[in-house]
Amino acid sequence: MSGRAKQSSKATLPLQQPQSWLDTATGLWSNARQLASPHFDARPSDEVSLLVIHNISLPPGAFGGGFIDDLFLGRLDAKAHPYFAGIAHLKVSAHACIFRDGRVTQYVPTTQRAWHAGESLFEGRTRCNDFSIGIELEGADDQPFTDAQYATLTALTKAILKVYLKITPKRIVGHSNIAPGRKTDPGEHFDWLRFRASLVP
Numbered sequence: 001m002s003g004r005a006k007q008s009s010k011a012t013l014p015l016q017q018p019q020s021w022l023d024t025a026t027g028l029w030s031n032a033r034q035l036a037s038p039h040f041d042a043r044p045s046d047e048v049s050l051l052v053i054h055n056i057s058l059p060p061g062a063f064g065g066g067f068i069d070d071l072f073l074g075r076l077d078a079k080a081h082p083y084f085a086g087i088a089h090l091k092v093s094a095h096a097c098i099f100r101d102g103r104v105t106q107y108v109p110t111t112q113r114a115w116h117a118g119e120s121l122f123e124g125r126t127r128c129n130d131f132s133i134g135i136e137l138e139g140a141d142d143q144p145f146t147d148a149q150y151a152t153l154t155a156l157t158k159a160i161l162k163v164y165l166k167i168t169p170k171r172i173v174g175h176s177n178i179a180p181g182r183k184t185d186p187g188e189h190f191d192w193l194r195f196r197a198s199l200v201p
């Protein structure tokens with residue numbers, strides 16, 4: 001620990017700057033716990049030009065429990081909760097999920113296509129999974145997100161923006177923006193102004 005602290009004090013970045021990076025070759029974020037999901041495939045092209053913010057909680061409104069990991073890894077126990085019977089068969093994933101304490105698990109490298117958006121439309125283009133990165137926040141439409149989640153989302157997004165220059169501010173959206181009428185997340189409690197302001201250098 002102390003060795004690392006000494007090293008970072010010599011770095012050129014300000015001390016408060018989150019020292020994290022997205023590896024361009026592997027598509028893995030340095031600050032994430034890695035759990036490889038089987039729910040992904042190759043992108044049809046190299047284009048990554050959209051960031052989609054979601055929320056999820058399993059069962060809905062409950063936090064913790066490890067069920068989000070289970071769903072994205074294809075191992076959710078359909079009998080563990082009545083709600084799970086209807087979703088355990090789904091082959092879905094996101095690139096990463098930010099939990100209530102701010103910790104992140106990454107399930108799919110950003111170089112690959114995760115299965116998070118479903119039927120979707122952005123600026124006339126369908127199949128947003130093809131060209132987007134999907135980040136889940138552990139949460140619910142009717143509850144505020146935590147400060148730790150905003151801090152981590154900012155750090156992760158900054159690392160993404162350094163690599164994927166086509167993701168401009170206008171191309172950072174909520175799931176509800178690309179699947180209106182079908183999806184409501186991240187919901188009205190997600191503070192877009194706060195998040196967008198935090199990205200300004």
Ligand SMILES: [Zn+2]
Nearest residue numbers: 054055175185
């Ligand atoms: Zn969503």
